[in-house]
Amino acid sequence: MRRRDRSPIRFTIVLAAVLAGCEHGAPFLPADYTPSQPYNAPPLIRLTLNPGDDMMPAWLPDGEIVYTAERIDRADHDRCLAVMPGTGAAVFRYVCRSSTSNDSLDVFLEASATSLGGDQIAYVRQGSYRLPIPPISPNEQAIIVAPVTDPNAGREVRSVPYLAPSGRTHWGISHLRWLDAARLIYVGEDVSYPRGCSMCPPDTVRVGLEIAVIDLTPATPTVTIVPGTDAASSVSVGATSDTIYFTRENDAVVYRHVFSSGVTDTVHDFGGNRLVRDVAWAAGRLFVVVDGLPDIGGDVHILGPAAGADSLVQPPARARGAFVWFERPAPSPDGRRFVAQGYVLASDTSSLASSREVWLYELP
C-alpha cells in the first residue's frame, strides 16, 4: 500500500499560517511635533510666551497646570482655559465655549481644581457680545462647576452679580477655591469702571468686599459670608477645610480664620508701609505677594514651615537687570514649586512685557 503523501497538505497549512502570521504594514501617522521640554531651564521657567494675557494658573489634581490663555488666534480673542504638563512644554488641551471664533467674547477665569474638590473643576465664566461699541462689563457671568475631564459639561451654581446675605452686591468673583467637595470659597468683589477723563478709556477697578462660601449641596446653592473678612483681597484654604488664610486691601498682614472656633488671628505682619496682595497655602508654607504694583504683582515671600521663617524668592532674572513681579501664586501640593502670573519688568520697574505670562518657580 502506498503511503499517502502528506507533505503538500503540510506545505499548504504552513504557508497559510505564515501568511496569516505576518504583520501588515500600516498607513502613515503624524508624529508629535510639539515641544516636549519647557522653554528654559529651572529654577524660573517661563511657561508661556503668548503675546496675549496668560493668567491665574492653578494645579490640577493629576499634576497638570491649568490657566487662562488669551487666544489671539481668534478674532474675538476668547480667554480660554489651557492645560499643559506640570513641568512645562506645550498646551495639550484648550477649553472654550466653542471651538472657533464666534459672536461673543468668552472668558474662563479663576479655575480651581484640587484634591479637596474631588474630580471637579470650578471656574468663573463670562461672556460679552461683540458689538460695534463693546460693552464695558460682561453680559453674563457665573460660577461653573464641572468634571475636570470635561469643563464645558458643567452647571451654573451662581450667576453674578448677586445680592449677598451681607446686603452688599457682589459684582465680581476672585480667588475661587475648593473648601471641600461640596463648598467653594472666594472673594466677593465690587467692580467699577472709572474713566480718568471724559474721553479716556474706562479702567477696571476690582475691590475685595468680603469672603463668601457657597454650599453646593442644596438644589439651589446657598451663599454665606465668613464673618470678619471685610475688605478681603485674597483667600486660600489651609491644611483642612476648617482653616483659611486671607489678606485685606491696603494691608500688610496675613490673617488666619478657623471656622470651628470662629477665631481670626494674625499669622504674619510685614509691618511698615508694606502691602500684601495675595496669599496661598501649601504643605505648611504660605506664599505671599508683597509690595509691587496693582494689576502687575510683586515679590513672593515664603513663610514657614518653621515659625517666623520668611524667605524672599529671588528669580535669577533680577541679576540681569530685569525681573519678574508675580501675582496669584499657586503652590504645588508639596510646596516645592509654585506657578504664578507675572510681568517682566526692567530694574526701574518700567514694563518690558506687553502681557502677563505664566511662570513656574522651583524652590531650591
Added chain:
Amino acid sequence: MTGALAAQTNGSIVGHVRQRVGSVPVSGAEIGLDGRFLAQTDSTGYYRIREVRSGWHVVTVRSIGFETVRRDSVLVRAGQNTVVNFTVDVYTIERPIVVEAYADSILDPTVVASVQRIGGDELRRFPVTTVAEAVALSAGAVGESYRGGRLGQQAFVLDGLGVKNQLDASTGGLGVRIPPDLLVEASLATNGFSARYGQAISGLVNVVTKDGGERWSGRAAYESDRLLWGAADMGQDRMVVSADGPLGGGIGVVAVLDVEGKLDADPVNAPPPPEARDPRNNNPAMLPHNSGERVDAGAKLRLPLGGSHSLRLFALRSVEQRLLYDPVYKYDTDGAPGQRVSGNLVSADLQRASNNFTADLRAGYFSREFERGTLAEQPRYRFGAFTGSPFRFTGDELARSQDTVAARAPIPGLTAPDFSDRTPWGVPAFFLGGGSAGGVAWNQFHELRGQADFSVGGPHGDFYFGGEIARQDVKTFQRALGYLPVGDSVPPAEASTFTPMSAAAYAEGQLRGPDFVFTFGLRYDQFDPGTGIPGGAVYGARRSFSPRLGFSTILKGATFVASWGRFSQAPDFQYLVDAAFDDTLRTGRFRRGNPNLGFEEATQYEFSLRTRPSPTTTLRVNVFNKLLDGMVASVPLGVDPDSSIFGNLDYGDVKGVEVIGERPLRDGWGVRVSYTLQQAQATATNAFQLTRRIRVDPGGDTINPARVTFPLDYDRRHGLTVIGQTQLSRNAGPRLAGIRPFAGFEAAVIVRVSSGLPYTMTNLAGDSLIGLPNSHRLPTLATVDMLLRQPIRLGGRWQGSVYLDVRNLLNRQNVEAVRRETGQPNFTDAQIQQMAETAYAAHPEPIPYESPRYRSYADLDGNGLIEGRTELFPLYLSAARDYGQPLFSYGPPRLFRIGIEVLF
C-alpha cells in the same frame, strides 16, 4: 431550427439523434435530462429540451433497438442553446461516453440579446474578485456605467428574481454582493433583453447561482499581501469557505462565506509629496482612516417536490463598513466619516418545469440599510483590517427615530471642527480636527416582491408571460452640519417615510421561420410613490408601456440581428423627497424632492452581426444608438442654488460600435479582444447636477433654449480590452526531483486601454467655462492585471493551488481626474502660493512656544515665538503643498495578493 429564447436563468438543449451507419435520423427516441426523460425526437431526429437550468447536466438518449448513450458534463448557459448531437449504434449495451457538448449563441438567431458572459470557473481564473469587476470587463462598460447609462440604471437579476435598490441605486449601490463561489455564471445584457426584465436603462446584470451538486465539494481559500513589504503590503486579507452537496432525498445545499478586509480599501497611486516632513513622504502607499471590511454569506437549498416540481430557497447577507479618508482630516482622522451598508435577501422559487410548460412562482424579501457619519468611537482592529463589530455613528439613534424636531438642536456628541494643530506645519490652515463635518445620513429600504413567470413552447415558437408586484418601505434621514443648530446657513434635517408600490406585466413571443426568427414583446410598468410623500397621493401611479421588437436571420454563415426596444425605469426614490447634504463640491446643499417624477426612458436601436471565422473563434459586431429622455436632473427654481428641485428634464443619446472577437480556452490557450467606440451625451451626468442650457446666437438672433447636449462624465470614446489565458497540461514542463512543478499551470492577463473621460475646463477663478462642458479629455488609461496559478496535488479527492494576483502590474499612474482650471492633476506653483497667502493673511498672529502649533524648526531666531512673515509664511506654503496633493487624481496602484486554496 434550434431552440427558443431562454429565460434568464435557463437555457435549452437541442440536437439530433442519428444512426452511426448512414446518418439516418432516429425518431421517437427518448431524451433524458439528469435522469428524467422529458422529450422525444421528431421524424427528423431532432429534439429540444426547454428551460434547462444553467449549469452542468447529464443528457441520455434511449430507443428500442439502439444503444443507450449518456453524455456527461453538458454545460448549459442562461439564454443559450446547447447543442448535443448523438450518434447511436444498433445495440442495447449501455455504455457511457463522455463527449464535449457545445453551445452556439453566436450563430443562433433566437438569441436576440447582446449578452457577454463570464462563468464561475472563469472568475476563478481571471484577476477579478467580484461580480462587478467581472462584468466591468464587458464591452461598453465604464465602471458600473453600461452603454452610457448612469450609475444605478442597471437592473440586477438573481436566479430570475429582480433585485434593485430602488431608493438610491445611483449613489449607494445594491447593498448585497454575490460571493463568486456561489456563481454558475454572470452576464451583462446591454440590449434586446427580454421584456420580462425591462426596468434597465443601461444594462441587465444577470446572475445564476449553483444548485447543490450530486457529490460534496468545497473550497477554502486565503489570500493576502502580508508576505510582501513596502508599497506591496496594502493590508489585504480575504478568506473564502464554500461547500455544496447533497443532503439526501435529492435535496442539494450550497453555502459560501466570503470575508475581506483591507487596511486601505481605496488605495491611491499619487506621487509622494516633496516635503520631507510630510508623514506621507516616507509611506505614500496607504492612506489612514481608509480601511474597509466586508462579509458576504449566502446559502441555497434545492428541494425536489416530486415530478416536475422543485423548490429553491435562497438567503444572502452582505455587510460592508468603511472608514472614509478625507484630506482635510489627514492629521485628525477621528473627524473623517465612516460608512456602513448592510443588505439581506431571502427568496423562494417554486418551479414546475416540463418541456412544453414551465411556471415559476417567486417571492423575495430584500432589505438594505445605509449609514454615514462620524463614528462614535474609533474601531479596534482585531486581525488585519477586521474589527469584528459594527460601526456605531454619532446621532444614529436620532437618525433612526427620524426626529427632525430634536434634530434642530446640535446633535450631542458632534463638535465643530477647528484648524488642526497636529500637522507638521502647525499653522491654522487647510486641515481640520477636533470635530467633524457633522453630517448624519441614514436610510432603510425594504421590499417584498412576488413574481410569476410562465413559458409555453412549441415547435415553431415560444410564448412568455407573467408579472410582478412589489411593495416597498422607505425611511430616510439626513442632517448636515450637525454640530450647529438649524438656521441661517444650516438646512433643517430631512426625513421621509413612505411605502411605494411597483407592478409590472409582460408578454413576449418568439416565432421561428425556416431561416429567421421574429421576437416581439410588450411590457407594462407602473410605480406609485404612495401616500407618505406630500403630494404622492395627488399624483398617483405612473405607467409606462415598453414594446420590444427583434428580427434575426442567418446570412452566408453569419447571424444578423436587428432590434428595437423601449425601456422605462423608475427613478431613484431618493429624488422624490428632499435631500439635505453638506457638499462643498456642488452648488448648494439642498434639493427639493419631487413626488411628480416619472419614468426615465430610453429607446435603443441595435444591429448585430455574429459569425465564426473559424470553428474555434467568434466575432461579434454591434452598432447601437440609444436615445435617452426624462433623465432626472436638478432644475434651478430661482437665484439660490439651494432652491433646485429634481425633474425629468435631462435628455441625450448614446451611440457606438462594439467589436468582440473570442477564442475560448482550448488546447491550452484562449483570447478575447473587445473594442468599443462610444459617444454618450446628455446635459447632466447625475441627478444632483444642474441641467445646463446654452443660448445659441447666430447672426444676432437668440435661440432659446437650445437642445444642446454635452459629453457625459463617463463618455469613454475608445475602449480596448484584451484577455489572454493559458493552461498547461498535467504533463507540461520539466520533471524535477520526480515531480513536474509546472503541471497544470494557469495564467491569465487582462490588458485594458481606453481613452480618458471628459472634463470641463474653467478659468482660474472657477466661475467661467473655457469651451463647452466636458469638451476636454483626460489622458489615456491603461492597466495590466495578471493571475498566475499553480495547482498542487494533495492526494485523493483533495486538490490545492497557490496563486498570485496582481492588479495594475506595471504600476501605471493613470490620471483619473484633473483640476478644471489647469487641466493638470495638481495645483500650479502660483495657485499654491495664492492659497498660502490667503491663509497667512487670515492668521498672521505669532505662534508662541507653548502653543501646540509651535514648531521649533521654524523658530529661526529661537526666541520662543514663530512670528513675522520670514518665519510664518514658509509654514503656510508647506501646508498648502501638503493640502494640495493630488491624491485622488490617480487610479489605484499596483496591488498584490498571494493566495492558497484547498478544494475537494
